[in-house]
Amino acid sequence: MRQDExxxxxxxxxxxxxxxxxxxxxxxxxxxxxxxxLCAALAQLAGAxxxxxxxxxxxxxxxxxxxxxxALGFTLxxxxxCWGVWAMGAGLRLAxxxxxx
Numbered sequence: 001m002r003q004d005e006x007x008x009x010x011x012x013x014x015x016x017x018x019x020x021x022x023x024x025x026x027x028x029x030x031x032x033x034x035x036x037x038l039c040a041a042l043a044q045l046a047g048a049x050x051x052x053x054x055x056x057x058x059x060x061x062x063x064x065x066x067x068x069x070x071a072l073g074f075t076l077x078x079x080x081x082c083w084g085v086w087a088m089g090a091g092l093r094l095a096x097x098x099x100x101x
Contacts, residue, residue: 019094026087033080039067040074 043055043064055064068074 019091019098022091022094023088024091026084026089026091028084029080029087030084033077033082033084036066036068036077037074037081040069040077043067 043059046059055067055069068077
C-alpha cells in the first residue's frame, strides 16, 4: 500500500466518504497556508530595516498572530499548503473513481 493510500484510507475516513468535502478542506488548507506565507513575505519586505525584531513590535496596530516568523512557523505554513494540495488531489481522484462504471 502506497503512503498516500494509507493516509487516505486510514486517517481521512470521514472525509473519504464524500470527495467534495475532501476537496473543499484541501482548498481551505491551501489558501490558509498560502495566505500565511504571503503575509510573512510582505511583513519581511515591509520591515526590512528592522531585522531581528518581532512583527508585533514593528506593526503594533495590526493582528500578526497568524504570520509565521520562525523556521517552525514557515514549515507549518508550507506543510499546510502541501497537505491542501494532496487533499484536493485525493478528493478529485476519489470523485473520478466514483464515477467509473
